[in-house]
Amino acid sequence: MLLPRPRWPSSIARMAENVANPELRGASAAAAAEAAEKPAKARSLWPSILRWIPTSTDHIIAAEKRLLSLVKTPYVQEKVNIGSGPPGSKVRWFRSSSDEPRFINTITFDSKDDSPTLVMVHGYGNSQGFFFRNFDALASRFRVIAIDQLGWGGSSRPDFTCQSTEETEAWFIDSFEEWRKAKNISKFILLGHSFGGYVAAKYSLKHPEHVQHLILVGPAGFSSETDPKAEWLLQFRKTWKGAIMSHLWESNFTPQKLVRGLGPWGPDLVRRYASARFGSYAEGSVLTEDESKLLTDYAYHTLAAKASGELCLKYIFAFGAFPRSPLLHRASEWKVPTTFIYGVQDWMAYQGAQEARKQMEVPCEIIRVPQGGHYVFIDNPTGFHSAVFHACRRFLSHDPDSVSLPEGLTSA
Numbered sequence: 001m002l003l004p005r006p007r008w009p010s011s012i013a014r015m016a017e018n019v020a021n022p023e024l025r026g027a028s029a030a031a032a033a034e035a036a037e038k039p040a041k042a043r044s045l046w047p048s049i050l051r052w053i054p055t056s057t058d059h060i061i062a063a064e065k066r067l068l069s070l071v072k073t074p075y076v077q078e079k080v081n082i083g084s085g086p087p088g089s090k091v092r093w094f095r096s097s098s099d100e101p102r103f104i105n106t107i108t109f110d111s112k113d114d115s116p117t118l119v120m121v122h123g124y125g126n127s128q129g130f131f132f133r134n135f136d137a138l139a140s141r142f143r144v145i146a147i148d149q150l151g152w153g154g155s156s157r158p159d160f161t162c163q164s165t166e167e168t169e170a171w172f173i174d175s176f177e178e179w180r181k182a183k184n185i186s187k188f189i190l191l192g193h194s195f196g197g198y199v200a201a202k203y204s205l206k207h208p209e210h211v212q213h214l215i216l217v218g219p220a221g222f223s224s225e226t227d228p229k230a231e232w233l234l235q236f237r238k239t240w241k242g243a244i245m246s247h248l249w250e251s252n253f254t255p256q257k258l259v260r261g262l263g264p265w266g267p268d269l270v271r272r273y274a275s276a277r278f279g280s281y282a283e284g285s286v287l288t289e290d291e292s293k294l295l296t297d298y299a300y301h302t303l304a305a306k307a308s309g310e311l312c313l314k315y316i317f318a319f320g321a322f323p324r325s326p327l328l329h330r331a332s333e334w335k336v337p338t339t340f341i342y343g344v345q346d347w348m349a350y351q352g353a354q355e356a357r358k359q360m361e362v363p364c365e366i367i368r369v370p371q372g373g374h375y376v377f378i379d380n381p382t383g384f385h386s387a388v389f390h391a392c393r394r395f396l397s398h399d400p401d402s403v404s405l406p407e408g409l410t411s412a
Contacts, residue, residue, distance in 0.1 A: 053260050053266065054267070055300070055305055056305075060298075064127075064153075064154055070290070070291065073110055074109070077106070077107050079106070082179050084100060084101055102150065105148040106145060106146070109143070111142060116142055116212070117185060118138060118142035118143065119189070120144065120145070121147060121176075122193060123218075124194060124310070124313070125256065125310065126299075127152050127298075127302045128146035129153070129295075130295075130299075130377075130378070131377060133378055134377050134384065138385065141389060145188075147179065149172055150172065152309045157307075160309065160310075160311040163315075168316055173199065173203050185210075188211065188212060189211075189212050189392060190215070193219075194217070197217060197220060198323070204336045205334070208335035213337050213394075215341060215391050216339070216341070216353075217377065217384075218342055221323040221327040222353055237319070249314055249319040254311065255303070256304065256307060260307075267300045270296055274295060275292060275296070277375075278292060278375070283371060283380070284343075284373075284379035284380040285379065327356065328352060328356050331358075332361070334359075338365075339366075339367060339387075340353040341384070341388070342368050342369070342376070342412075344370050345372060345379075346374045347374060367391065367405070368409065369383040369384055370383060371383065383408060387406075
């Protein structure tokens, strides 16, 4: 995988963007459900302005509602109960001392009764609201359901005490499967971005009978330390900067910790980063002033809330975002037709997908979208939607074989 050269300290801020290149409406029922998870004494009576970290669960839900006010398609928000742990398991979500039920924050958009179901899974440090530019277009063709993974966004945030790669993967895969059962969805198209792509791929390997088609958007996990293109990173590790970065990684330092550590200055850090990434340094269309303000506010509250799912990082990836359990090594086990989507400027290299495709015995295509980086669905939403519709042509067209690749998109 071709990675950009890290810089100190800007590399820490970039942890919020994605996992491998570390960067950065019914709402009353949802808020009540989440509040039920915590005893009254645990909820601060102090006004936000007097808190060191000016956020709370209520802030997340409110910020989500404000951001999704930009979406025209009606939707339903719910907290889906996934219990306290996988049935038959002796550990809870995960090794928690509490047996209280946990919830997955879920939004479902209105659709035609015969529309195929598309489930969307966000990436590292993000949450489902990051797809706000896509919901209207996708809901015109699909029954769209987006979730916050366990430990992120408006979902429950159990104490994260996983101690291995296997346990950490189970945290996300098994909680997602319990969510599927609770929602009673038997078949669906599964879309995952970045780390969410890693989770979606691992889920599809374990439960292929439920996934009709897999869409991986700039997915993490298709690289290896043995990749010759990673040589520069191996050399960087030998420098003092590399040693510091490696130590921070193994210490499970996350960008969210930096945001929390800055307390009342945290919102400004997130605002500066988001304004640059989706403004002056945007790969495609720039966010409007309202979009930028609402997304930044939403991102801050999801990042500054209790640490939980974010602590997966070091167990899933080695420093440099090389997967400890590479998906590339399991390509021959693939049972689900797959489409990879990359922005042309995505630093997550598509060559790993090309290598995986050589070993797959199921249909697989790789689509590249112009004017888009790692957040191609924000950078170039129109191109992204075209890529998704093309990937799902056998569900959307009576004659899928006659559908050609939309103009502007390229096949790798």
